[in-house]
Amino acid sequence: xxxxxxxxxxxxxxxxxxxxxxxxxxxxxxxxxxxxxxxxxxxxxxxxxxxxxxxxxxxxxxxxxxxxxxxxxxxxxxxxxxxxxxxxxxxxxxxxxxxxxxxxxxxxxxxxxxxxxxxxxxxxxxxxxxxxxxxxxxxxxxxxxxxxxxxxxxxxxxxxxxxxxxxxxxxxxxxxxxxxxxxxxxxxxxxxxxxxxxxxxxxxxxxxxxxxxxxxxxxxxxxxxxxxxxxxxxxxxxxxxxxxxxxxxxxxxxxxxxxxxxxxxxxxxxxxxxxxxxxxxxxxxxxxxxxxxxxxxxxxxxxxxxxxxxxxxxxxxxxxxxxxxxxxxxxxxxxxxxxxxxxxxxxxxxxxxxxxxxxxxxxxxxxxxxxxxxxxxxxxxxxxxxxxxxxxxxxxxxxxxxxxxxxxxxxxxxxx
Amino acid sequence: xxxxxxxxxxxxxxxxxxxxxxxxxxxxxxxxxxxxxxxxxxxxxxxxxxxxxxxxxxxxxxxxxx
Numbered sequence: 345x346x347x348x349x350x351x352x353x354x355x356x357x358x359x360x361x362x363x364x365x366x367x368x369x370x371x372x373x374x375x376x377x378x379x380x381x382x383x384x385x386x387x388x389x390x391x392x393x394x395x396x397x398x399x400x401x402x403x404x405x406x407x408x409x410x411x412x413x414x415x416x417x418x419x420x421x422x423x424x425x426x427x428x429x430x431x432x433x434x435x436x437x438x439x440x441x442x443x444x445x446x447x448x449x450x451x452x453x454x455x456x457x458x459x460x461x462x463x464x465x466x467x468x469x470x471x472x473x474x475x476x477x478x479x480x481x482x483x484x485x486x487x488x489x490x491x492x493x494x495x496x497x498x499x500x501x502x503x504x505x506x507x508x509x510x511x512x513x514x515x516x517x518x519x520x521x522x523x524x525x526x527x528x529x530x531x532x533x534x535x536x537x538x539x540x541x542x543x544x545x546x547x548x549x550x551x552x553x554x555x556x557x558x559x560x561x562x563x564x565x566x567x568x569x570x571x572x573x574x575x576x577x578x579x580x581x582x583x584x585x586x587x588x589x590x591x592x593x594x595x596x597x598x599x600x601x602x603x604x605x606x607x608x609x610x611x612x613x614x615x616x617x618x619x620x621x622x623x624x625x626x627x628x629x630x631x632x633x634x635x636x637x638x639x640x641x642x643x644x645x646x647x648x649x650x651x652x653x654x655x656x657x658x659x660x661x662x663x664x665x666x667x668x669x670x671x672x673x674x675x676x677x678x679x680x681x682x683x684x685x686x687x688x689x690x691x692x693x694x695x696x697x698x699x700x701x702x703x704x705x706x707x708x709x710x711x712x713x714x715x716x717x718x719x720x721x722x723x724x725x726x727x728x729x730x731x732x733x734x735x736x737x738x739x740x741x742x743x744x745x746x747x748x749x750x751x752x753x754x755x756x757x758x759x760x
Numbered sequence: 761x762x763x764x765x766x767x768x769x770x771x772x773x774x775x776x777x778x779x780x781x782x783x784x785x786x787x788x789x790x791x792x793x794x795x796x797x798x799x800x801x802x803x804x805x806x807x808x809x810x811x812x813x814x815x816x817x818x819x820x821x822x823x824x825x826x
Binding site: 409640647652697700725 | 770787
């Protein structure tokens with residue numbers, strides 16, 4: 345083919361960063377971006393935080409910058425979801441039956457929020473996954489009344505933090521005995537629960553939700569398994585996501601809770617097709633496991649990997665970045681690196697640096713570092729990520745964190 | 761190329777320092793420190809990836825002389 349064309353299905357962070365990485369590496373061919381949403385690309389982490397609070401508007405979270413589509417020389421096909429894939433003809437089929445041919449295809453269709461359904465299958469909770477969700481929830485919270493967040497995960501916790509900041513009486517309901525414990529383990533889960541309670545968010549843990557019954561006035565009643573009923577002006581479901589991979593059914597591409605791909609993010613069952621971000625389940629080389637990770641940094645790093653692999657077929661890079669995510673709740677920055685298992689040994693350390701207490705949880709198995717969580721110490725987390733990447737011991741990690749704490753630094757902020 | 765940083769807007773996510781520790785670090789309160797602002801040709805792919813990895817877009821790669 346005379347002109348090379350990369351088609352990117354998905355216009356969220358993974359898709360946009362792929363296009364940017366291709367251009368940064370000097371790719372001169374065509375880029376076509378297919379987006380199910382009709383709005384220009386935007387960044388999702390602020391939806392549960394600054395965008396929900398009203399501090400940010402859409403222009404603050406736009407991903408393309410002032411140059412727009414021209415800045416990445418990409419052709420957008422917006423509001424036109426990909427509905428099927430023809431791997432033999434190397435074509436993506438859109439909802440209006442238009443066929444878009446590709447030399448390389450990057451699947452970055454992301455995931456959508458699970459929600460709570462009534463017995464008839466109708467949603468009875470709001471979610472926060474796209475900009476319309478966030479606008480609707482902001483509007484609902486602004487009318488006043490209590491907010492009930494179902495699910496003690498990070499997105500739900502961020503919504504609770506923001507709702508509380510906006511003045512709403514806010515409750516988190518979590519079925520597990522300790523919120524956040526599925527991801528962070530019980531010790532750090534308890535610390536985060538206390539953080540919410542100290543900031544006027546009520547935490548009800550170890551209790552499931554039996555039903556959510558909407559009332560005629562737009563409010564709802566949340567019936568818990570212990571017989572309690574909570575009145576809610578807004579019910580928010582923070583109960584996980586479902587990968588947007590249905591459009592690939594029947595294409596020959598392997599899908600098992602995510603699109604199966606190898607360590608280069610190359611998809612099994614189709615030539616020149618890659619998958620990245622929340623929709624991808626990729627082979628993690630060190631363990632041989634197939635993993636699907638729903639973090640922003642994973643999507644961005646995989647975008648760089650795939651852009652490189654498209655342009656350097658003979659020098660492919662395996663994707664093996666340290667799992668990392670952050671969350672901001674009640675003014676505290678929570679950062680995590682690694683893989684936490686329920687059997688990890690956990691040590692909690694507090695370091696006094698620049699007149700503030702910095703907490704770090706060091707997770708290990710047989711003395712070997714498996715993960716770290718930092719609360720309010722970004723520099724400590726940068727070190728933890730390096731320690732994790734070089735497979736340090738927990739003892740080395742603690743010793744180096746102590747040294748770091750003794751050598752505090754402050755960046756120089758030069759007025760623009 | 762060279763790196764420019766809007767340090768005051770940094771949120772300390774640390775992705776830049778994780779990807780490209782030759783050019784970036786963060787301080788204890790989570791503000792970026794550009795260790796060296798010049799980017800050599802062989803460093804460009806990594807530095808550009810680090811710039812793209814900033815969740816709050818405070819980093820930029822500029823042509824020399826700008």
